[in-house]
Amino acid sequence: MSLFIYGTATNTGKDFFTYQDRLDFYLSAHPGNVWVVGNNEKGAVWLANKNGITKTKSEAQAVVDAAITAAQEAWDASTDEEKLRIDRPTDITLP
Amino acid sequence: MTTYKEVSGKYVRSVSSDPPAALGEGEIWYNTSSNTFKTVGQVSAWSSGGALPATAPETVCTGQQTAALSIGAEVPSSGITQEYNGSSWTTGGPLSSARYGGGASGTQTSALYFTGTTYSGSFTTATESYNGSSWTNANAVNNQGFMVGGFGTQGAAVLAGGRPGGPGTANNRTEDWDGSNWTNGNTMPNARSNSGTAGTQTAGMIVGGSADSYNYYASTLEYNGSSWTSVPGTISPARRVQRGQVGSQTSALAFGGYSGSGGGANAYNLNESYDGTSWTTAPTMANKRSSHGGTGASNADGLAVGGYNGGSQITATEEFTIGFTVQTVSTS
Numbered sequence: 368m369s370l371f372i373y374g375t376a377t378n379t380g381k382d383f384f385t386y387q388d389r390l391d392f393y394l395s396a397h398p399g400n401v402w403v404v405g406n407n408e409k410g411a412v413w414l415a416n417k418n419g420i421t422k423t424k425s426e427a428q429a430v431v432d433a434a435i436t437a438a439q440e441a442w443d444a445s446t447d448e449e450k451l452r453i454d455r456p457t458d459i460t461l462p
Numbered sequence: 463m464t465t466y467k468e469v470s471g472k473y474v475r476s477v478s479s480d481p482p483a484a485l486g487e488g489e490i491w492y493n494t495s496s497n498t499f500k501t502v503g504q505v506s507a508w509s510s511g512g513a514l515p516a517t518a519p520e521t522v523c524t525g526q527q528t529a530a531l532s533i534g535a536e537v538p539s540s541g542i543t544q545e546y547n548g549s550s551w552t553t554g555g556p557l558s559s560a561r562y563g564g565g566a567s568g569t570q571t572s573a574l575y576f577t578g579t580t581y582s583g584s585f586t587t588a589t590e591s592y593n594g595s596s597w598t599n600a601n602a603v604n605n606q607g608f609m610v611g612g613f614g615t616q617g618a619a620v621l622a623g624g625r626p627g628g629p630g631t632a633n634n635r636t637e638d639w640d641g642s643n644w645t646n647g648n649t650m651p652n653a654r655s656n657s658g659t660a661g662t663q664t665a666g667m668i669v670g671g672s673a674d675s676y677n678y679y680a681s682t683l684e685y686n687g688s689s690w691t692s693v694p695g696t697i698s699p700a701r702r703v704q705r706g707q708v709g710s711q712t713s714a715l716a717f718g719g720y721s722g723s724g725g726g727a728n729a730y731n732l733n734e735s736y737d738g739t740s741w742t743t744a745p746t747m748a749n750k751r752s753s754h755g756g757t758g759a760s761n762a763d764g765l766a767v768g769g770y771n772g773g774s775q776i777t778a779t780e781e782f783t784i785g786f787t788v789q790t791v792s793t794s
Contacts, residue, residue, distance in 0.1 A: 378510060388509070399773075434773050456770075
């Protein structure tokens with residue numbers, strides 16, 4: 368069984384994930400509104416309750432890659448002064 | 463063998479259902495339904511806070527988790543001030559001199575913001591004080607800076623380090639604010655910008671930060687109102703952390719951050735807790751964050767605000783709290 372569930376969901380702010388959620392299952396957020404959720408019952412219910420769209424790992428990775436590519440293109444188009452302030456976004460590999 | 467009665471002065475009680483976690487702190491009991499010994503432990507975690515109305519990368523924060531202030535940001539270019547009540551954000555009075563990258567001290571209703579850079583790229587020595595609704599100009603700092611450290615109160619603040627000319631090498635200067643004027647103080651043992659801060663003018667500290675775009679600090683420096691001392695506690699890895707003061711010299715947090723090497727945006731979701739002596743690993747945030755704001759009252763009260771998640775600017779905030787949970791006692 369996979370350790371994680373992958374999905375996309377929009378963070379709605381306060382209590383989108385709670386203190387208790389963080390104790391009940393693994394949770395990490397990634398570019399493109401991608402969430403990596405611990406693969407247990409509470410994690411699965413959380414993603415469903417957040418109107419999350421379940422993805423395979425490769426599908427979720429593709430969403431992250433697209434977000435990073437867009438951020439890299441934005442960085443490439445920025446001024447030299449802006450480039451000195453923020454480094455170019457690098458690729459992210461989902462766990 | 464020492465018994466529980468000898469240690470606690472009472473017997474282990476048998477109950478069919480667990481008491482509320484907050485009432486059971488420090489106790490051990492036997493649950494006759496599950497046939498297990500139970501106790502209550504302190505467990506900390508980050509939960510999602512109210513989202514910022516708009517992204518605010520490079521903001522600096524002051525206050526505490528339920529009464530925080532986010533001052534300035536790289537975007538929008540309006541010198542925006544945003545106030546958090548523990549649930550949602552509202553817009554406060556804008557800075558008189560629209561800028562970002564300055565230092566901050568004080569509370570949501572009594573804050574100080576000093577130096578920084580304007581959106582045309584000009585560095586400023588401006589100081590402004592906030593009363594909870596509007597900013598008032600005050601006497602300028604002696605030397606301009608960008609991504610400076612700030613801590614203390616509105617009436618007794620410290621400006622530490624920063625970069626005097628935008629991106630590039632940091633300096634080690636210190637200035638003390640007495641409520642009316644800035645006075646140059648003794649320099650730090652090393653030059654750094656983008657550090658986390660905590661404490662008061664006479665018992666303050668900074669942690670992490672960077673000397674330039676390639677060299678990062680893990681070390682902690684303490685300030686006693688006149689001089690700086692290097693103390694043993696270090697964060698790991700060496701990195702820039704949140705911008706804003708979180709806690710005190712004896713109870714602080716350092717979370718998120720960045721340790722790019724000139725070509726990558728290596729944001730972290732790490733969180734470390736300080737007890738006055740050493741930094742220990744604490745539960746991570748859900749989001750990786752760099753160039754984010756942060757504030758809080760102690761190592762049990764943190765607020766992470768916006769920043770970059772390794773790809774994009776985000777509006778998400780997170781709150782760090784310590785709670786009580788019922789736990790089954792295991793002998794293994």
